[in-house]
Amino acid sequence: ADKNLTTDEKNKQKQDVDKAVEDAKDAIDKAKDADEVNKAVEDGKNKIDAAYKPGTDLTNHRTDAKHRIDEEAELVKGQIARDVSLDNKAKAEQTAAVDAAATAVKDRIDAAGSLESIQKVVENGIKIIDSKHVTNPISLADQKKYAQQLINDEAAIVKELINNDPTLNDVVKAQQAREVDTQAQKAIDKISAAADAQGVKDEYEAGIIAIHAQHVAGNGLKELKEVAKAELDQEANTIKKAIAKDAYLTQEEKDVQTARVEFETEKAQNAIDRAETAQEIKDLRDAAIAVIDAQYVPGIKGNDSGSNG
Incomplete structure (x- = not known):
């Protein structure tokens, strides 16, 4: 009945009591006179009592x-x-x-x-x-690989935008394209050197911003708006393609992520239409690209719920 003892402790003490009883009986059997019997009984009682050790509070x-x-x-x-x-x-x-x-x-x-x-x-x-500690199923090495690939993809998109920019001449286009390559390589190197997932994320985000910063459209607010909105369309299409090709997303997950990309793209383009300065257009474009990119959450390899199992 001692609630301060565990079951194991109770069982051990019960065994000690049983042994003390048996030892006392043996001593009584071996007693040669009344005094020895009395002593065996008294010793037995003491040992039986001593077998119970109350648990602590x-x-x-x-x-x-x-x-x-x-x-x-x-x-x-x-x-x-x-x-x-x-x-x-x-x-x-x-x-x-x-x-x-x-x-x-x-x-x-x-x-x-x-x-x-x-x-x-x-x-x-x-x-x-x-x-509660759950390691990311995507290893640090794979996170770096994915981030570097996205940097290369982003650089290709921006260089295409530069090449198709009607406000830039050929000399400026070449200069800006070279700067895109330089910034992309810097980002790739920094991602390689990152010590952890947060470092990869930080260098990736900084690299995306640096790459986009190299495309500077010529004068003309209307033209700047059209270029910025075209960039968002291009970015949205790239992300939607990545979503569509992800073998580890279910169709329902793809549909939800695609819808979110389209919603964020339209919202950003409407904001660009209302912009009153070139800087405002640029800020809206940069922020929107990050938001659009964030709508794609890659599926996890080995997740049987994916479209390709």
Whole structure:
């Protein structure tokens, strides 16, 4: 009935009691006179009584259990922080999930009514906390590869836009195209050197901005608007093609992402139509490209829900 003992401790003490009883009986059988019998009985009682060792108060057990949960939470948060496959957003989300799980487990420890219950809560709680660290299924090497390919694709798009820009002469087109290549290579090199997923993301985003910055249309607000909107159409088509070719997305996922691309493109083009300066057009274009790109969320290789299994 001692709630401060675990089942294993109770069983061990019961075994000790049984052994003390058997030892006492043996001693009584071997006694040669009444005094020895009395002594065997008294010794037996003492050993039987000594076999029961009351468990300690649950307060200390709860404190120790919570400390174990805190230690596990810190351990897992450290693993998350060092996971190079995760960007800052994923790390923050997983860290918050660990903290929430740890708090919930400690609340359950407070509610536990026995030492055994506390131990079960801790055991299950550690599993829950550990499960909050989820490494990105796309390795850092693959993340770099994808980002570099997107940089090359973006450079090709911008060079085509430069070549088709009616406001630029051939000399300026050649100069701007060379600068696009230079910025693309810089971005690729920096992505290669990135130490983690956040570094890849930062260098990719910076590279996209730098590449687009090399295309500077000639004077004429109307022409600038048309060029900017054409860039968004080109960007939207590229992203929609990438979505359509992604073998690891379901058709429903493709339809949803494509619709989002089209919505963001139209919204940005309407804003460009209302722009009053060349700088405003450029800012709207740059921001919209990032938004359009963000609508494509690649499927995960090995996900059986994909269109090609």
